[in-house]
Amino acid sequence: MSLSEDDLRAAVAREMPGVRADLERLVRIPGIAFDGFDHSHVERSAEAVAELLRGCGLDVQIVRGAGQPAVIGRKAAPPGAPTVLLYAHHDVQPAGDPALWHSDPFEPVERDGRLYGRGAADDKAGVMAHVAALRAYGDDLPVGVVVFVEGEEEYGSATLDELLETHRDLLRSDVIVIADSGNWDVGVPALTTSLRGLVTCFVEVRTLANAVHSGMFGGPVPDALTVLARLIATLHDDDGEVAVDGLVGREGASVDYPEDRFRHEAGIVDGVRLVGHGTITDRIWNKPAISVLGIDAPGTAVAPNALVASAKASLSIRVAPGDDPQSVYAAVRSHLEKYVPWGAQVSVTLEGDGAPCVIDASGPAYDAARAAFRAAWDGTEPVDMGMGGSIPFIATFHDLFPDAAILVTGVEDPHSAAHGPNESLHLGEFARVCLAEALLLRNVAALAR
Template sequence: MSLTEDELRAAIARELPGVRADLERLVRIPGIAFDGFDHSHVERSAEAVAELLRGCGLEVQIVRGSGQPAVIGTKAAPAGAPTVLLYAHHDVQPAGDPEMWTSDPFEPVERDGRLYGRGAADDKAGVMAHVAALRAFGDQLPVGIVLFIEGEEEYGSESLDELLQTYKETLRSDVIVIADSGNWDIGVPALTTSLRGLVNCFVEVSTLSNAVHSGMFGGPVPDALTTLARLIATLHDENGDVAIAGLAGRDGATVDYPEDRFRHEAGILDGVKLIGEGRLTDRIWTKPSVSVLGIDAPTAAAAPNALVPKARAKLSVRLAPGDDWHSAYDAIRAHLEKFVPWGAHVEVALESGGAPCVIDATGPAYDAARSAFRDAWDGVAPVDMGVGGSIPFIATFQELFPDAAILVTGVEDPYAAAHGPNESLHLGEFARVCLAEALLLRNVAALGQ
């Protein structure tokens, strides 16, 4: 017999101190899958997660394809019960400039009800929310469980498709919970129902065979930096909307996102205007965006009085749900080749691409999730929201497991600062997330009865 809601509430409250302690232990492991970092820490992180899952009574294996280690834990379903796959990732983003952090990024610290540290929210708290739900049930799990904890999501999930294909039958399930998103606000839960896709690429312009004297040749000779700047400027129209022909985009987001809240959460400076037209939610969820992430050129302090012969920029293009990243990349490259000024040479190189996704969040599993969220947040109904970021592998899950209901949830809130300095987890919201997942497993079990 499954545990009641009151019993699960008491169980989560009982387990939370230990869950938090284990979360802090995970945060102390700098498991960064990026090139140039010590990957032994990713191995340590995988081992730590495996130990946590074994402690929940799961059969556990550490697996790898061509990349970093993932962890799979399984427990068979009771007779007639459905199986739920719980996804999270144990790797983290690099910390960046330590001077930007108020405290050591890999030493968790609580301040004002938030736990600070790299990965405290994204996504080690996702791992621990799964663990909390399993610990709450103990030996009375009402569903079958498959935990899949990836080890290189922040680095692009390059070997994930390989792992999904290899372990497809082990991972096959009726419901998939991907705990790598967030909630609408503190005190307001959400299901993520759409995510944008992604094309990251490099554009390099060349105007000279070598650097030359800026006084002797400046005037008629275009330097590469000016040329690159003019090319980048063509990516948006005068209103700030993306001007690349061939990219999809649509209106239709129905959630109200007040501009003052958005400006506060984004940290926009006073007087800086927003770009683009239409509803804010459309601009960040259902329309494309283009950002310049970096430029390779001489530094200002060390630059000689010489015309720069070559300059390169990294572009990040987020794609609207419904677009195809392959055709989008073709459109981006065609635009850059067409609009490069003054006959400059241009080369465009793809770094990575990822598919957007749209989830039809209707049906019994989604009703079960909404009911769990409403109960965990004391009567507050969850919001169906889009996300401007990208989780390309969700499309892979949709393709491999077309009959499974995919629920995209998470622990982040608008102030979590994932990927940035001073990343943090709201501990009160984390408690609600843990309870919601336990209630979700109970509700899903009831669907099989």
């Protein structure tokens, strides 16, 4: 028997206190897949997710390739019903400097209607949105489900392709819900229909065999930090546009992002001008971007009075939809090799890459999602939005399951501060996300009927 919308609203509301309590338990597990962290916590996190899915009546297994554990839970579809794959990840970013947090990053705290803690939004709330929808249905689930929760997304999903290929038959589905994005604003739901790709690389310059006295040799000898600074500066023109030849960008974003809202949400300090040309949404969704993430060189507190022999920077290049990460890396490397000043030695090494994607969000499954969003947000029309960040494995899902509709959703809002200090989840929006997912499963089941 199909549950009515009113039934589902009541069921989700009934389950939310337990869902929140379980979310808080997940947030307390510092499951960080990065090198140098205690990976036993990632194992604990996977076990906790597996237990939650078993509690929903799913057949569950913990799987792994060469990396961190993922969890697969499955419940077969009723006769004639479709199967929906529900994706999220249980690992989290490192917390960073604890002094920048207003409370312990791994002890969830509510303030002003938001739940603060590392992973509260990205992406343990995504895990719990799936659990909330499953609990709301109980034994009356109208579709088959496969829940796939991986454990190294924040570290680059290095072994995800292997896991997807290995368990391809188990994961095969008609609709795929990727719960790792966000909504346009508090009170405004969204489907993410395009994402930039990513290239990360290191550039290292050398001018000396070893550090030498800055007084005896300074002047004619260029130090490596000055060389690196001048080289990095060539990546942008005076207006802040990326100045690397061969990178693709486009225009035409259909959504406006007012500058005052953008500045507030980004936390831009007074007096700083925005850089680049075009609309803000085009600049963050449809055009390439290059950022310097870090520099290896002597710290100011320990630096001797000597010329630096070598210096290294980590670069993050966001790849516009329609471009190719390998050609982007080749263009950036060629640029750096061409413009390195004063004959310094330069090496550019690729750390990782991921493809951008554009989703054709038309068809019955997308209509079903938009109808679920409108109902959960009391009639508010959902926005089709781009994402400046990257989820490279969406392209892998598309390649492995070309006939499946891929819906990129999420629980974050512009104030969630994912990856930063004081990450948080808007609890009211979270309840709407959980209801929307329950309604989506109902709507997808209705398509088959």
